Amino acid sequence: MSTSYTEQVEHLMAQYREQYEALQRTQRRLREISCTVTAPRQTVSVTAGHGGVITDVKFPTGAYKRMAPAELAAAVLSTITEAQDKAAAEAAEAVAPSLPPGVDARKLFTGDVDLQSLLSPEPQLNDAVRDVMNIRD
Template sequence: MSASHTEQFEHLIARYREQYEALRETQQRLREISCTATAPRQAVSVTAGHGGVIKDVKFPTGAYKRMAPNELAAAVLGAITEAQNLATAEAAEAVAPSLPEGVDARRLFAGEVDLQTLLAPEPHLSDTVRDVLKIRD
């Protein structure tokens, strides 16, 4: 390998390491997501983590005792939905910088993005990689 190819290869390795570290940090940030939503009158408080996983449910006041069962159920479900939406928004914000340009993270998390559009049918290979692998067009 020539000096130029060695430098290009070293640059590729350095770039890979930077991307790897950024992904590690994103993964850590996703693990730390914790979003809390509280229903009106503080009847119920729900905390959700990444993926909408419910981490905690609390009844911070005695307001739930004065609620009809269907009213309490609606308050609990509303708080769960809000906490999950907050967690999804935070996850989208964490992942957005690592997505290809033009990909809306919130739409991706909502299942509104065709995942096949994120990858080219054929990977782009630099001339250096083509030379090393002896690939010709």
């Protein structure tokens, strides 16, 4: 015996609410990303947030004063890159559960994923939707 139209719609609405709440949790987690990396000899400390945005740069010791400008610049740049990579990895981890199976979240963040691969040529419909639309395989 099939379920009534009302029950099917209620079921779809419940699924939608679950997905919406999961999306809100993911967004919250992304906003909370904060990754701090400290260079060797504690010359510089860099904090990156979601999207690789640098939110803080500190020089925790006076070690930077004894460095040549090119050496300090290299330390700052490599620490920034490492903090951004760490933040991207956390973001990928947060988003991964909501991606289709087989999609590498890390590659998605670096732009190495074919975006068309995220959608199938035909939409995936659950049984309730198929019943409402009278679609049969």
